[in-house]
Amino acid sequence: MSHLPIPLSVLYAGLAGTLIALVVATATNKWSLRVFFLLALRIAIGWHFTFEGLHKIHSIHTGVTDTNRPFSSEPYFKVAPGPLGAQMRKQFSDPEAEIAKKVRVSESISRAEFLRLSPEEQAKKCPEEVRNQFDALESNAKQLAKSEAERELKDATTAEEKAVKGATEAEGKATKAAKTDAERTAAKTAGDAARAKAKAEGDKAREAAQKKLESHEKTGDELVLAVKAAYARWVYGADARPAQVKFISGDLQLTAPQRLDHLEWVRKEARDAEERQSLGLGNGTGTDSKRVAEFRMGAITAEADLARDANAFIDELKKDLGFKPDPNATPELSVGQRMDRFTMWFLVVVGSCLMAGLLTRLACVMAAGFLVMTYLAHPAFPWYPLPPNTEGNPLFINKNVIEALALLALACYPTGRWLGLDAIVLRPFCKCNGCPA
Incomplete structure (x- = not known):
């Protein structure tokens, strides 16, 4: 248990106390093996739930290190083919919704x-969702144009002074x-000409920068129009961008319609x-199952990659408008990430209730419900790929079903x-004081 901040002495003392309590409870019930x-x-089971939850909490608080990755159920649900799989994936991100708003055209x-x-x-054809994001940066674009004009104005003066x-x-x-008056006169004439040229070029550059400064609002509008x-x-x-897609090797230049065509394929x-596999009720060869899993994962990956x-x-174009993300800003948690936080504390609370025998029946039902939901996301059906890190080869029944x-x-x-x-909490609600053997 080195991955948890719990002293081993406390852990061993708890195990010893639990064992003693188990023996005493069995003796109280006439040494019933059933009890x-x-x-x-x-x-x-309570131990399993509690320490699984504690490990997840510890991983979140520790953060990313060489030996630790914060808990996230997203990788599990990303490949989940079951009835709840698609719905759970949407709690972390909804690539199809992103594609519908930002890539598909009406x-x-x-x-x-x-x-x-x-x-x-062409600018008017930009999807409304993206267009609104760019419009929100109009003031940034104008400020960027103003700052650029002011920089050019300053650079023009600096360049003139240097020249x-x-x-x-x-x-x-x-x-x-110089050795003669003629040579000295020629040197002065050349110097005056060079200074005059530097001043003329400086005036011209300042004039151009001043015009940009005066029209920075128009320039900002043009920047927004351009992006x-x-x-x-x-x-x-009309234009292609670098892309990497599954089943096609090498770096490609693809347009959005080409990416959508590949996704549909x-x-x-x-x-x-x-x-094809369902015609055999899912009992195809290993190659069949692997092919189905590969194409299913390929579709999920292609969708996520496109979004x-x-x-x-969009973020790249926003930078052209002067947008600078705040490096200290805390990213907003998605619904799925909030569910992860709830899940790890749920495991600790339910596991602790099972170990302590508090509201035991309710805790059992809640824990079983959690396991059923997990199973429905990744059922052990033979025509579905096995979940990540699965031990053995479960067929319809896996460890989640058995534990539930x-x-x-x-x-x-x-x-x-x-x-x-x-025995203490529920005593007022019990009809009898004795406990069945």
């Missing part, structure tokens, strides 16, 4: 037709090396593979009154 094994089963326009549109018309200084130094060296058009060109297939292959790449492109049945069996007995706080 002993039911109590041992309850304590063992009207069909060919690439040639889109390219004939003006930049303003004048260089011309003066060159004149001084030429004058010092909208750039995103729309990708969405409507992978989904169709997954459906066809599942249909991720679309958001990455054991908990429901425990809920049928008053084990909390044989050994636990239920």
